[in-house]
Amino acid sequence: MRLVALLLMLMTMFIPSALAQSVALMPQPAKYGVSGGQLAVDQNFSVFLRGARDARLESEARRFLLVLSRQTGLTIAPKLSTSPQATLVVQIDHASKELPELGEDESYTLSVDGSGLLLKAPTTLGALRGMQTVLQLVTPVTNGFAIPIVNIDDKPRFPWRGLMIDVSRHFQPLDVIRRNLDGMAAVKLNVFHWHLSDNQGFRVESKKFPKLHELGSDGTYYTQDEVRGIIAYAAERGIRVVPEFDMPGHSTAWFVGYPELASAPGPYEIERHWGIFDPAMDPTKESTYKFLDEFIGEMAKLFPDKFFHIGGDEVNGKQWDANPQIQAFMKSHKLKDNAALQTYFTNRVQKLVEKHGKTMIGWDEILNPDSPKTIVIQSWRGAESLSQAAKQGYRGLLSNGYYVDLNWPAARHYAMDPTGGAAASLSDEEKSRILGGEACMWSEFTSPENVDSRIWPRTAAIAERLWSPQGVTDVNSMYERMAVISARLDFVGLNHNTSYGTMLRRIQGKDDFQALRTLADVVEPVKDYQREQLAATPPTQSTPIIRLVDAARPESETARLFSQKVDAFLAGTADAASKADLRVMLAHWSNNQSDLNAAMSTSYPLQEAAPLSQNLSALGAAGLAAMDYLGKEQAPDGWKTQQLAAIEQAKKPGGAQLLIMVADSVEKMVQAVK
Numbered sequence: 202m203r204l205v206a207l208l209l210m211l212m213t214m215f216i217p218s219a220l221a222q223s224v225a226l227m228p229q230p231a232k233y234g235v236s237g238g239q240l241a242v243d244q245n246f247s248v249f250l251r252g253a254r255d256a257r258l259e260s261e262a263r264r265f266l267l268v269l270s271r272q273t274g275l276t277i278a279p280k281l282s283t284s285p286q287a288t289l290v291v292q293i294d295h296a297s298k299e300l301p302e303l304g305e306d307e308s309y310t311l312s313v314d315g316s317g318l319l320l321k322a323p324t325t326l327g328a329l330r331g332m333q334t335v336l337q338l339v340t341p342v343t344n345g346f347a348i349p350i351v352n353i354d355d356k357p358r359f360p361w362r363g364l365m366i367d368v369s370r371h372f373q374p375l376d377v378i379r380r381n382l383d384g385m386a387a388v389k390l391n392v393f394h395w396h397l398s399d400n401q402g403f404r405v406e407s408k409k410f411p412k413l414h415e416l417g418s419d420g421t422y423y424t425q426d427e428v429r430g431i432i433a434y435a436a437e438r439g440i441r442v443v444p445e446f447d448m449p450g451h452s453t454a455w456f457v458g459y460p461e462l463a464s465a466p467g468p469y470e471i472e473r474h475w476g477i478f479d480p481a482m483d484p485t486k487e488s489t490y491k492f493l494d495e496f497i498g499e500m501a502k503l504f505p506d507k508f509f510h511i512g513g514d515e516v517n518g519k520q521w522d523a524n525p526q527i528q529a530f531m532k533s534h535k536l537k538d539n540a541a542l543q544t545y546f547t548n549r550v551q552k553l554v555e556k557h558g559k560t561m562i563g564w565d566e567i568l569n570p571d572s573p574k575t576i577v578i579q580s581w582r583g584a585e586s587l588s589q590a591a592k593q594g595y596r597g598l599l600s601n602g603y604y605v606d607l608n609w610p611a612a613r614h615y616a617m618d619p620t621g622g623a624a625a626s627l628s629d630e631e632k633s634r635i636l637g638g639e640a641c642m643w644s645e646f647t648s649p650e651n652v653d654s655r656i657w658p659r660t661a662a663i664a665e666r667l668w669s670p671q672g673v674t675d676v677n678s679m680y681e682r683m684a685v686i687s688a689r690l691d692f693v694g695l696n697h698n699t700s701y702g703t704m705l706r707r708i709q710g711k712d713d714f715q716a717l718r719t720l721a722d723v724v725e726p727v728k729d730y731q732r733e734q735l736a737a738t739p740p741t742q743s744t745p746i747i748r749l750v751d752a753a754r755p756e757s758e759t760a761r762l763f764s765q766k767v768d769a770f771l772a773g774t775a776d777a778a779s780k781a782d783l784r785v786m787l788a789h790w791s792n793n794q795s796d797l798n799a800a801m802s803t804s805y806p807l808q809e810a811a812p813l814s815q816n817l818s819a820l821g822a823a824g825l826a827a828m829d830y831l832g833k834e835q836a837p838d839g840w841k842t843q844q845l846a847a848i849e850q851a852k853k854p855g856g857a858q859l860l861i862m863v864a865d866s867v868e869k870m871v872q873a874v875k
């Protein structure tokens with residue numbers, strides 16, 4: 202450290218640093234220390250690579266400068282410096298292999314002083330992770346941008362930190378995949394699990410079996426060149442790509458072109474609805490395995506990762522029950538039930554996967570007593586099955602609790618720990634078999650327009666759970682940092698924030714959509730699988746994804762902050778400003794109905810929101826009245842009973858399939874009135 206820098210640091214140490222407090226790192230590093238003081242960031246920011254050479258590191262360092270430039274608005278040339286005096290010096294011991302692999306060293310250290318940053322890592326991969334940390338450290342300050350003086354010593358807790366995107370139910374074009382890979386890299390996720398086939402679509406070009414994509418996809422599929430492009434794009438960012446071809450169920454789209462694979466005669470059509478369906482591959486025919494041998498061989502070459510996902514979930518067995526030839530096979534092979542038949546299938550497919558040089562991974566259902574210990578179990582049904590698998594010697598991943606399509610709050614995902622719950626009592630050796638987890642984006646209700654908003658920012662909280670030490674569990678800190686990271690993700694091209702306005706504007710049918718936004722800000726889509734259950738007519742693949750429920754965020758930040766204010770108010774700890782804020786919010790909602798009403802008659806997609814809007818106004822009025830009655834006035838007879846009944850009504854989702862998330866807090870206020 203140069204003397205000037207040291208002096209600067211000593212000087213600044215005594216200044217309480219607002220900057221240090223505003224730094225939002227997500228995932229939180231394993232170890233870090235903030236000493237006060239800052240390093241200014243301006244358009245002269247430069248990067249010098251020292252140590253081992255690596256073409257990938259060079260291109261990533263240039264990309265770092267591009268993102269820094271986007272994030273700050275400063276004109277920074279994406280050109281590497283030839284001077285060791287550069288602002289950021291990146292030093293690696295040796296280059297990583299071109300394609301990332303499970304378990305590679307991703308650690309790095311970062312030290313910042315008043316003159317610059319030094320990022321050191323054993324491998325390229327660690328340097329990539331560290332550069333993302335540097336981008337998160339850059340914060341606006343009064344006279345520009347700065348990085349706080351910090352020391353970071355970081356490494357991941359789990360080696361497998363994934364995001365699954367289902368591109369079958371709704372296809373997602375390449376730009377969506379690429380920007381989500383950028384988002385993944387920003388929060389240090391390292392596995393893109395590509396759910397490429399299901400009942401509703403087969404999404405990869407097969408040269409061996411072209412009717413798979415030609416007849417199974419409506420023309421929306423990825424060519425093999427495009428797949429290679431995505432794999433290269435991901436690898437540059439240190440992300441592995443694991444393909445999933447779901448079998449023997451979830452496979453109707455295969456049967457459109459190849460009905461002979463199915464357990465009942467065709468013809469088949471691409472499934473347009475959501476749910477669990479009967480079609481399943483015929484596990485008793487040798488021709489099925491011959492087909493799969495060739496198909497897996499082709500895809501094993503296309504996807505270079507060591508792991509190959511064969512799905513295996515949710516076979517209802519109805520086609521097997523109804524097929525006399527299959528029943529006879531089960532009898533002659535002493536397969537006592539459909540689970541045993543699926544085991545027979547899984548174990549045959551496992552041998553094919555292995556023959557083509559890959560390790561099989563699948564959902565819980567693939568685990569059986571004959572499974573070789575090499576396979577990996579992805580637990581979607583519960584943490585219990587993951588810990589069972591680990592006990593029996595299998596490696597596994599947690600996805601139960603990480604389904605981002607279920608519209609849960611980030612805190613609920615954050616509370617799920619791969620080695621918590623049922624796995625907490627495992628031995629260290631058993632725990633070490635738990636490789637990590639994956640957020641899962643199932644795509645019944647996603648379009649290229651809203652998919653980012655279903656994934657982000659909540660997936661950043663899951664990313665933190667998988668990277669940061671187990672003890673990092675402060676929910677308030679998580680939410681504070683997630684809000685900052687959410688805004689940062691705009692700069693890598695994700696549209697989870699911007700599409701909100703675009704979609705609301707369309708729903709409103711004009712540029713002024715402020716009243717609609719007020720309503721949208723406090724609602725959330727119904728949870729779990731309620732959308733299917735509440736639908737008047739079953740949604741299909743061609744149902745437009747343009748409703749308020751499709752635009753509304755899975756988690757309302759406004760409602761969360763409102764609830765904190767209400768709790769403080771009721772606990773008697775709210776100050777005058779906070780009480781005034783509460784009144785402003787409630788009055789705003791109370792008046793919103795008349796503002797929104799004017800637009801209803803001209804907007805068809807807005808009409809279903811009418812009851813919701815009335816309820817929000819009623820809640821606003823009830824909250825205001827409760828504040829008055831809690832202050833001094835006596836509530837009239839029957840007021841409380843009447844309000845509570847109305848609130849109960851307002852909590853029901855109704856046809857709009859939306860929940861008003863401030864209802865619970867208003868109810869608490871009304872309950873508190875004597």
Ligand code: ACM
Binds near residue numbers: 514515564581
């Ligand atoms: C699954 O959700 N059926 C894996």
